[in-house]
Amino acid sequence: MQHRRHFLHTFASAAALAAWAPLSALAQAVDQVKILYGFPAGSSGDSVARRVGEKLAGTGYSKNAAVVDNKPGAGGRIALEALKNSPADGTVLALAPVSAMSVYPYIYSKLAYDPKDFAPVSIGAIMHHGLAVGPAVPPTVKTLKDFLAWAKANPDQASYGSPGAGSMPHLLGALLGLRSKVDLKHVPYRGTVPGITDLVGGQIASTMNPSGDYLAYAKAGKLRVLATSGPQRSPYYPDVPTFIEQGFPDLVVEEWFGFYAPAKTPAATLAAANTAIVTALKDKVVTDSLAMVGLIPHGSTAEEMAKSQKAEFERWGPLVKQIGFTAES
Template identity: 60%
Template sequence: MATRRSFIHTAAAAAAGSAFPWLAFAQPFEVVKIINGFPAGGTADATSRRIAERMGGTAYTKNAAVVENKPGAGGRIACEVVKNAAPDGTTLLLTPYSMMSIYPHIYKTLTYDPVKDFVPVSIAALMTHALSVGPMVPASVKTVKDYLAWAKANPKDASYGSPAAGSTPHFLAALLGLNTGTDLKHVPYRGSAPAVADMIGGTLASCSTPTGDALANHRAGKVRILATSSAQRTPFTPEVPTYAEQGFPELTTEEWFGFYAPAKTPANVVAAANAAIAQALKEKTVVDSLALMGLVAHGSTPADMEKSQRDELNRWGPIVKKIGFTAES
């Protein structure tokens, strides 16, 4: 049996080598593309670019990777682009886990299968989410309970933006409203940046976004972060209490950005991409620049990322059912 397995593995390797000649010669690619599904200026874009800049000069790619933003449909367009890309290792997807672990619960039909159409490469960064308010909300509102009281007294203005319908920040705010009997109206955007811009402009009361997407404006005094979703206060907003500290432990969650390759990408190409990402994440400039966006640089093995995706898929099913949200709702 062992001899037969060895023969099969050798034959498979030989077949892969003939189909993908770079496997035999281990030549790094000239150009690698990283696709993300959100506009410039947000955390997905920042994660893509900071890591892309430091991937060059590795066994995976000679040059820095090229980032392409494909915003729209809550990140699903980017997923479809990468699903349909050649499985040769030259195209990667950078996405929050929402698109892979939450969307299957809210879309009756997706144009991609999170498991069958992609190969996990590496987690890239960890993030928390934040509830922030803008100038439409009085300065006297300093806590989540203050905000809920204001929202109940001002139902016409009680709206919140999120980077996408069905995203983790959308569901955190939806749970907050559901669990407290507060009618918070959801306004989905194509990424956090335009939502935060409207909040600063006074046409939107609040936002539920990745913490980093509100961080610079919070520090500048243009918006106020009222809570974060971390188990402990984040190092980026130590002055801001968590949801749990304010009596909402069910809103404790942490999300990751991760890299995927199209299905059938050869395992050693995935390994080379993983190594290049790991090297980039060790660079102090990358760690520091991600921190400016409220992100913690964090790599992983493909296997660990796959397990985390599966765990989150199982965790979010009951939550989505409780909220009652579907793509048609």
């Protein structure tokens, strides 16, 4: 696929261009930035766009605070398609999950964008995913091993919900079923909220979602988080073991939201945007706000962002093939 052939060298080149922008080539601050976000307002990534966007005012990048333009649908692809066709002058950015670049090329045979259409600016925040069970599963199920044994003994009820087909939580659940040899039926939802609503209502046994979306329900005792996807335990669930601790080493995912610009955006403008975003992510108001939705602020250089995305792209190709999922399947 052309997306895959161009991916690695193009994205790395864009990162290098931003990293080596001459210091003398200073960008002029834009009047206002629009941040495109491909998911509904109120979702966890939306908090990153809004809190960072507020802090762009009065920086070397933007005179005013950013405006967030939510373009939900198609797993975030609509926002990236809009960014592709936006002016490359620093006035439009998009915030998107890394899976939109590293996984979608494998599962959508016809993407309306190519990774070479975008320049990396900075990672915004990291999220871990988690498997949770609700009242449809007996209270004696306290660990991942318990859940898999229950699911094997109750195949008619052995299901998991995700925010959508092709999402990272969907693929994590599919990998869990593949590695455990337990048939876990996938139920796609339109986002995390309806799936968790069904989970706490007892309509579905389990869900795989960004773990931050469970926080309020877990504290209220309405669901039980059995595993999280980070390389170490989540700071928000210190008592919950990771998948790797429970015998599933390839269910390790730190999915991040990253800021992108159109590919032909001047290097000095990309550098100014990076400085403003990284500075905003260190602001206590921003870090406290992201903590409320279970996100870990994480600014980066464009080069670091490109390197991380390249690694995810290379990793998920064979895994998606093993799972056997495409948008047409």
